[in-house]
Amino acid sequence: MIHRQGNWRPRGKKSLRRRGMLAFALGGLMVSVVIVVCTYVTARGYLIRQRENSAVRQAYVDASYVREGLLASGVSVADVLSTISPPAGTQVVVHRRGNWFSSGLDVGRSDLSEGVLDAVSRGRPVVSWTSSPDGPALIVGVPLPAANAQFYERSHAGDLSGTLDTLKRVLTGVAAVTAAATALLGRSVARQVMRPLDDVAVAASAIAAGCLDTRLSPTEDPDLVAIVACFNGMADSLQARIEREARFTADVSHELRSPLTTLVAGVELLERRRQDLPERSQQALDLVAAELVRFQQILQDLLELARLDAGANEPKAVVDLRDLVRHTLRGSGRPVELLRSGPGEEAVPVDVSKRQLERALSNLLDNADRHGGGTREVRVSARQGSAFVEIDDAGPGVAPEDRERIFARFARAEGPRGSAGGTGLGLSLVAETLRAHSGAVWCTEAPGAGARFVVRVPLAQEDGSGTDPADGTDPPRAAARGQQPTAVGPIEETGT
Amino acid sequence: MSNGWQHGSVSTRLLVLEDDDGIRTALRLALLDEGYEVVAHARAEQALTELPGGVELMLVDLMLGGMDGFTFIREARHLTDAPIVVVSARTDTHDIVAALEVGADDYVTKPFQIKEICARLRALQRRGRSHPVAASELGGTVLDEQDGVHLTLWPEAGLVRRGEETVHLTVTEFRLLCELAQSPGRVLSRTVLLERIWDQGFFGDERIVDAHIRRLRTKIEQDPGSPRIVVTVRGLGYRLGTV
Numbered sequence: 001m002i003h004r005q006g007n008w009r010p011r012g013k014k015s016l017r018r019r020g021m022l023a024f025a026l027g028g029l030m031v032s033v034v035i036v037v038c039t040y041v042t043a044r045g046y047l048i049r050q051r052e053n054s055a056v057r058q059a060y061v062d063a064s065y066v067r068e069g070l071l072a073s074g075v076s077v078a079d080v081l082s083t084i085s086p087p088a089g090t091q092v093v094v095h096r097r098g099n100w101f102s103s104g105l106d107v108g109r110s111d112l113s114e115g116v117l118d119a120v121s122r123g124r125p126v127v128s129w130t131s132s133p134d135g136p137a138l139i140v141g142v143p144l145p146a147a148n149a150q151f152y153e154r155s156h157a158g159d160l161s162g163t164l165d166t167l168k169r170v171l172t173g174v175a176a177v178t179a180a181a182t183a184l185l186g187r188s189v190a191r192q193v194m195r196p197l198d199d200v201a202v203a204a205s206a207i208a209a210g211c212l213d214t215r216l217s218p219t220e221d222p223d224l225v226a227i228v229a230c231f232n233g234m235a236d237s238l239q240a241r242i243e244r245e246a247r248f249t250a251d252v253s254h255e256l257r258s259p260l261t262t263l264v265a266g267v268e269l270l271e272r273r274r275q276d277l278p279e280r281s282q283q284a285l286d287l288v289a290a291e292l293v294r295f296q297q298i299l300q301d302l303l304e305l306a307r308l309d310a311g312a313n314e315p316k317a318v319v320d321l322r323d324l325v326r327h328t329l330r331g332s333g334r335p336v337e338l339l340r341s342g343p344g345e346e347a348v349p350v351d352v353s354k355r356q357l358e359r360a361l362s363n364l365l366d367n368a369d370r371h372g373g374g375t376r377e378v379r380v381s382a383r384q385g386s387a388f389v390e391i392d393d394a395g396p397g398v399a400p401e402d403r404e405r406i407f408a409r410f411a412r413a414e415g416p417r418g419s420a421g422g423t424g425l426g427l428s429l430v431a432e433t434l435r436a437h438s439g440a441v442w443c444t445e446a447p448g449a450g451a452r453f454v455v456r457v458p459l460a461q462e463d464g465s466g467t468d469p470a471d472g473t474d475p476p477r478a479a480a481r482g483q484q485p486t487a488v489g490p491i492e493e494t495g496t
Numbered sequence: 497m498s499n500g501w502q503h504g505s506v507s508t509r510l511l512v513l514e515d516d517d518g519i520r521t522a523l524r525l526a527l528l529d530e531g532y533e534v535v536a537h538a539r540a541e542q543a544l545t546e547l548p549g550g551v552e553l554m555l556v557d558l559m560l561g562g563m564d565g566f567t568f569i570r571e572a573r574h575l576t577d578a579p580i581v582v583v584s585a586r587t588d589t590h591d592i593v594a595a596l597e598v599g600a601d602d603y604v605t606k607p608f609q610i611k612e613i614c615a616r617l618r619a620l621q622r623r624g625r626s627h628p629v630a631a632s633e634l635g636g637t638v639l640d641e642q643d644g645v646h647l648t649l650w651p652e653a654g655l656v657r658r659g660e661e662t663v664h665l666t667v668t669e670f671r672l673l674c675e676l677a678q679s680p681g682r683v684l685s686r687t688v689l690l691e692r693i694w695d696q697g698f699f700g701d702e703r704i705v706d707a708h709i710r711r712l713r714t715k716i717e718q719d720p721g722s723p724r725i726v727v728t729v730r731g732l733g734y735r736l737g738t739v
């Protein structure tokens with residue numbers, strides 16, 4: 001399985017974080033809208049009432065003045081009106097004995113609604129809102145029965161509507177800002193809350209990559225104590241189980257060594273005396289010998305895997321990778337010419353266990369023979385601090401969806417069991433060996449046709465081993481155990 | 497077909513020390529086939545009693561009941577210089593290196609094939625030289641002067657002497673010294689030494705060479721910590737320091 005590095009979130013879906021933030025923002029918006037609306041309604045009502053009260057007071061003052069004027073004998077209504085100096089925006093209309101008088105030219109009977117006229121003529125004072133070309137206006141009607149007249153005062157309320165408009169705008173702005181602020185607050189709160197989940201995700205992927213010791217650090221947060229305890233408990237039991245299984249496999253394989261040795265030796269003895277055996281016995285001996293060889297190979301592979309799992313210390317030495325490849329080819333009876341080399345090539349020094357690397361390369365070559373119609377060519381190269389071995393075969397290649405699966409234990413190619421030979425462990429051994437060497441192996445396409453298997457090993461450092469091994473102090477070799485991501489996967493390279 | 501010859505028609509006396517009955521029986525039969533004179537024991541204490549009678553090769557399992565393989569080797573080395581091949585189920589670094597330190601010459605791990613064992617035994621039996629003998633080397637070569645006494649190598653006689661005293665080296669240690677002495681001053685890599693003395697070549701375990709160098713130094717150097725005779729050339733191998 002390729003592990004994705006870094007944070008991995010599905011795009012386009014409503015994540016927990018985003019939903020939390022949205023909920024926060026909506027909640028904030030609703031609350032602020034409610035507050036704003038209530039504030040506005042309350043303020044508006046108050047302001048209007050204030051206005052009405054002051055208009056009424058003013059109207060009564062003016063009305064009583066007009067009444068006094070009208071009750072004085074010999075005075076005409078027009079004269080009385082002319083002595084009134086109403087405040088700006090206020091006009092007065094008086095109705096007496098069927099005649100209409102007003103303080104200004106721009107106001108008259110037509111500005112008064114029927115309802116108002118009707119009410120006042122019945123002797124009821126009235127306050128009414130009306131709209132004029134200049135904006136809203138207040139009409140106060142005061143009956144003057146003593147003077148047999150009706151007094152109307154109209155005052156403009158344009159400033160009031162201006163005030164209300166401004167208030168509306170300000171409050172809307174406040175609502176918007178509040179909503180935005182809550183959204184931001186919501187996002188940071190959501191992020192805070194999600195952080196422990198991120199920690200859990202990081203710990204889980206570390207464990208999946210092989211660091212079975214990873215645990216969440218203890219917390220005093222009472223909300224998180226439960227999940228930390230559960231996660232650590234789960235990791236403990238997983239680790240114990242995995243290690244138990246690994247030990248069991250290792251123990252079983254180990255126990256099989258001695259009986260297998262005896263079997264192999266016995267069969268070898270029999271094979272020396274083949275001619276003494278009757279025909280059928282010879283065939284039986286052949287069967288036994290062949291299966292025993294397979295048995296032994298499987299056991300060797302299992303033992304090797306167990307050793308790699310346990311991170312056992314394997315003696316390493318600095319060798320030229322090309323020499324290693326040449327010796328591997330020669331030792332397995334393959335032509336050395338398979339290794340393509342040109343003139344003037346530099347040495348490729350790597351610090352490896354020769355035995356394990358030879359085994360890995362051998363397995364890849366065997367795999368090429370078995371499934372790939374034979375090895376076509378082998379190349380060794382170095383770049384960017386790493387050494388590479390590329391093995392191309394002459395076969396049909398490996399389908400992209402299979403390229404990871406083939407490195408799993410006992411993964412088989414299609415076909416009847418046992419027909420292709422092999423233990424099913426060869427490639428997984430290669431992967432584990434490379435992982436133990438801080439390298440990698442992967443399968444890709446060879447240019448032209450066929451599969452290409454690429455092996456990467458870090459180049460040996462210049463300083464090499466610091467002490468003389470014959471002094472008895474081996475140079476320190478840390479067994480890199482599970483500190484690398486899985487060995488099956490290409491490194492990020494620009495233009496491979 | 498038989499490989500147990502050494503000098504003339506006398507077969508080599510080989511001691512097998514293995515406590516697993518099946519393996520011991522199989523080894524005995526197979527090695528008899530190869531022409532060796534096989535003496536097989538399951539317990540180290542009994543095996544030790546064979547040594548005074550003369551044993552030319554030994555195949556020893558490390559994991560034994562009672563006295564273990566290491567102790568046997570250590571005791572055996574007081575009595576004989578014969579080559580010892582160690583059989584081990586464990587491939588732990590420490591086990592193998594410890595066995596080599598204590599006096600073993602080579603090792604195989606279980607499960608092994610008889611062919612492999614025979615190849616190892618054969619390699620260790622070779623007393624012949626890998627290069628033709630030069631006339632000047634028929635006599636002794638002085639390797640070092642220690643406190644006024646000469647440390648001399650007599651390849652033909654198979655001896656190393658400090659003054660009048662014989663220095664006891666195992667067969668393999670002696671061959672190693674001879675190999676270095678044949679090209680004095682020239683660096684021999686571990687791979688080359690593995691090939692010439694142990695017949696193992698590129699994929700041999702270099703620790704075998706290192707352990708033997710260590711043992712050799714302990715026996716012939718005046719100060720094993722600052723070796724003068726067998727000198728390390730870092731990154732390349734070993735050479736005989738020219739006196």
